[in-house]
Amino acid sequence: MAQINVVPYIDVMLVLLVIFLVTAPLLKQGVKVDLPHVPSKPVSSQPTQTPLTVTVNAQGAFFVNQGANPTQALDAAALRHIAGEILSKHPKIQVYVRGDSHVSYGKVVEAMGILQQVGADKVGLVTEPPAADSRH
Structure with a gap:
């Protein structure tokens, strides 16, 4: 017989699929922040690169999403x-x-x-839109 037995390859792919399905939710990184709910217009321009986002949590610690581990307080x-x-x-x-x-x-x-001191021309604030039932 001159055919390749693909059953072991299928087994390996299924094992890898299960591993990726289990580990994918664990890879999500971020800092839990309760943003204020304010009616505002969304930013209309599409950024060409990922923006620099500085997060200040409830304890007053700073977190940066680029160039540093976002789970490390600064x-x-x-x-x-x-x-x-x-x-x-x-x-x-x-x-x-x-x-x-x-x-x-x-x-x-x-x-x-701090951001303006190190060279940021404009600094935007991120908010959450208010809940639909609280609008008048």
Whole structure:
């Protein structure tokens, strides 16, 4: 017989499929933030690259989505260093701040100030749209 037995290959592919299905949900990274609910217009321009997003959680810790592990809390000096490196490489990148609704307003303003000090021309704030039943 001159045919290739493909049954072992199918077994390996099914095992890999199961592994990927189990591990895929675990790869999601991010910081849990309760964004304020504010009516606002969505950003209309489509970014050419992933924007730089700085997250301030309820405890006032900073997180960056580019160039650093998003699960690692940063202080102001580390945020200044990491954001400065990213903005020096990509000066036209869009910059956003996600602030938890329970964090002090001063921490969000501190993040915005740091970003502007290291070269961000414009800094946007990320909010959630209000729930449909709360609109009047």
